[in-house]
Amino acid sequence: MEPIALSAALASFTDQWSPRIVTTVNDYDVRVAKVEGEHLWHTHDHTDEFFLVLDGELHIALRESAGSGERTVVLPKGSVFTVPRGTEHKPYAPVPSEILVLEPTGTLTVGDQHGEIPAHVDATTGHTLN
Ligand code: NI
Numbered sequence: 837m838e839p840i841a842l843s844a845a846l847a848s849f850t851d852q853w854s855p856r857i858v859t860t861v862n863d864y865d866v867r868v869a870k871v872e873g874e875h876l877w878h879t880h881d882h883t884d885e886f887f888l889v890l891d892g893e894l895h896i897a898l899r900e901s902a903g904s905g906e907r908t909v910v911l912p913k914g915s916v917f918t919v920p921r922g923t924e925h926k927p928y929a930p931v932p933s934e935i936l937v938l939e940p941t942g943t944l945t946v947g948d949q950h951g952e953i954p955a956h957v958d959a960t961t962g963h964t965l966n
Contacts, residue, residue: 840965842868842890846934848966854958855937855945856965867937867962875927876957878947885919885939887911892933899924924949 837859845858845868853875855867871894887894894911900923908928911917919925929935946959953959 842936845965846870846890849963851958852956853945854960855962857962858965860941861938863940864938865941865943865962867939869935869937870932871927871929871935872932873929873956874954876946876950876952876954877924877926878950879924880919880921880939880943881948882921883940883943884921885925885937885943886916887919887927888916888936888938889913890934890936892929892931894933894935895928895930897926897928 840858842858845856849856850870852870852872855869857865857867859866887896889911891913893913895908896911896917896919897906897908899906909917942961944959944961946953946957
C-alpha cells in the first residue's frame, strides 16, 4: 500500500456520478466522485451513507419520514453529513464538485430502492482507480 493523493485520484477520471474506490477501511470503501447536477431519489435500506465535500457544494434532499415532507441540507466545501439508513435522499450539486463517500463495500450508488436511473448516473458499487 502507498499513500494516495486525492487530487491525483480525482484528476485520473472525468466521469460524473461515478465513484472511484481510493482505499478500504475494514468493510468500508472510501470513494471519491465528481458530481454536478442531479443524482436521483434512492434509499439504502441497510446502511448509513457518509459524505464529505472536498470541493464545490453538495445539496442533499431528504424525505425523512412519512408526512414530514422534504428538506434539503446544504454542504459547503469541507462539510460532512451522514444520511441515515432507510432515508430517501437525492444529492444535487449546483456547481462542479468533488465529494468523498464512506459506505460498506458493495453498496450501490443508487441504493436498494430507486426510480428510473437517468443516463448521466452510473449505477455501480464503485470503480477501482487506474
Ligand atoms: Ni445514497
